[in-house]
Amino acid sequence: MKFAKDFKSPDPVPQEGIEQAIKLMQTGRMYRYNFNAEFHEEDADLSLLDDREIASEVTKLEYEFSRYLGYKYAVAVNSCGSALFLALKAAGVQHEDKVFTNGFTFTAVPSSIVHAGGIPVYVECNSNYIIDLEDLRHKIAANPDAKYFILSHMRGHIAEMDEIKAICDEAGIYLIEDCAHSLGAKWDGKHVGHHGKIACFSSQSYKMLNSGEGGFVVTNDEKAAAYCILGAGCYEKLYKKHLARPFNDEIFEELKPTVPGFSLRMNNLTAAVIRPQINKLEAKVAQYRKRYDRLIGLLESVDRIRIPNPPQKCDRAPSSIQFNLLNLSTKQVERFVKETAVRGVKIAIFGRLDNARYFKNWRYSFTEMPDLKQTDEIISCACDLRISLSFSLEDIDTLASIVKEVLQNIVDEAEQEKLLVSKV
Ligand SMILES: *Cc1c(COP(=O)(O)O)cnc(C)c1O
Numbered sequence: 001m002k003f004a005k006d007f008k009s010p011d012p013v014p015q016e017g018i019e020q021a022i023k024l025m026q027t028g029r030m031y032r033y034n035f036n037a038e039f040h041e042e043d044a045d046l047s048l049l050d051d052r053e054i055a056s057e058v059t060k061l062e063y064e065f066s067r068y069l070g071y072k073y074a075v076a077v078n079s080c081g082s083a084l085f086l087a088l089k090a091a092g093v094q095h096e097d098k099v100f101t102n103g104f105t106f107t108a109v110p111s112s113i114v115h116a117g118g119i120p121v122y123v124e125c126n127s128n129y130i131i132d133l134e135d136l137r138h139k140i141a142a143n144p145d146a147k148y149f150i151l152s153h154m155r156g157h158i159a160e161m162d163e164i165k166a167i168c169d170e171a172g173i174y175l176i177e178d179c180a181h182s183l184g185a186k187w188d189g190k191h192v193g194h195h196g197k198i199a200c201f202s203s204q205s206y207k208m209l210n211s212g213e214g215g216f217v218v219t220n221d222e223k224a225a226a227y228c229i230l231g232a233g234c235y236e237k238l239y240k241k242h243l244a245r246p247f248n249d250e251i252f253e254e255l256k257p258t259v260p261g262f263s264l265r266m267n268n269l270t271a272a273v274i275r276p277q278i279n280k281l282e283a284k285v286a287q288y289r290k291r292y293d294r295l296i297g298l299l300e301s302v303d304r305i306r307i308p309n310p311p312q313k314c315d316r317a318p319s320s321i322q323f324n325l326l327n328l329s330t331k332q333v334e335r336f337v338k339e340t341a342v343r344g345v346k347i348a349i350f351g352r353l354d355n356a357r358y359f360k361n362w363r364y365s366f367t368e369m370p371d372l373k374q375t376d377e378i379i380s381c382a383c384d385l386r387i388s389l390s391f392s393l394e395d396i397d398t399l400a401s402i403v404k405e406v407l408q409n410i411v412d413e414a415e416q417e418k419l420l421v422s423k424v
Helices: 015-027 046-052 057-069 080-091 108-115 133-142 161-171 222-231 249-258 268-278 281-299 330-342 373-379 393-423
Strands: 073-077 098-102 119-123 148-152 174-178 198-202 215-219 320-325 382-386
Touching: 015 268, 057 073, 057 215, 057 268, 073 080, 073 222, 080 108, 080 148, 080 174, 080 198, 080 215, 080 222, 098 108, 098 133, 108 119, 108 148, 119 133, 133 161, 161 174, 215 222, 222 249, 268 281, 281 320, 281 393, 320 330, 330 393
Parallel strands: 098 119, 098 148, 148 174, 174 198
Antiparallel strands: 073 215, 198 215, 320 382
């Protein structure tokens, strides 16, 4: 039995988005500021804008995205990496400021810290792939000068948010949430991203929204919002064309001369492709959840597989599954990856020198290899497997069977070898 579906197939764009993108190309109005409308406090009703068609797609998207998540302000940019970078600058990170972040995350996160001039201080993850609170407390005590923290919800695994917020508040640490992979996830029934001062999202193809590339900064902080709008590349009086913005022109005029523009703007084609995906998000998350829960159900009782156990308050929106292989040698893990691949199941191990999610590959971010023994140990046998909506529930069953069979073969062979050795 072989698995025939494509693990790389992303979610398609709704027809409305395709048609709107074509319309924009016909008029050539792809630049977000190529629309004349300016907005003031009394304009906060989007239905009027649709009638007049005077707002750009990006402006409308920012408004819709901020309302969906329950944030006052949103800035659409070209990636989540850009969003994180802007968030750090808005938070006030200066040259050589230390920034706490996960030892287990994607390379875009430490990259954003380095680009903002900061120095990442990595915190260990635990066997649930989330921040280890004890190590966080320890690192805060050891680095009393560090005042910023990008908490990355890596692969949509949500940490103990209430405790993290309390720890940060007590230590005066500015918390930024990397929600690139947690759009649609809930904490205590509310959207994830509300514990920090700023949250950043992605619409890169393998996240919940797909526009190829794209990102967002959301916040309720007036000054941070104004900084991000300006920093993304908004000049002169163009801020007036934003709708999900602080309607405080003075704050923009005051900040403007102090903020270098980085040209990280989103364009209207990207926004047109994203907009019709927003009101389909909850349904999409449910479809992913159905597949994820089925796969978990089939794998959780398997010997030598450990499935993470998320915090109680967390309701995940996973588009991939992670699990740890227990009591296997490195060689056996390699064999597992190879033999599942032969049968069409593409599994990656995080802790490998060809994986961008392994801290040892982030040499640009440190002069001395960080001491992250626990993280290293966990991710050295952590499997990563994408779930695509093109997989049917039967496909999920096939996938689970292949994983189980390959693993069983490896374990059985090892047992037989042991027997042979003991007989000799
Ligand atoms: C994808 C991802 C990013 C980067 O997002 P881009 O939009 O590709 O820049 C950052 N953090 C995490 C956890 C991600 O999964």
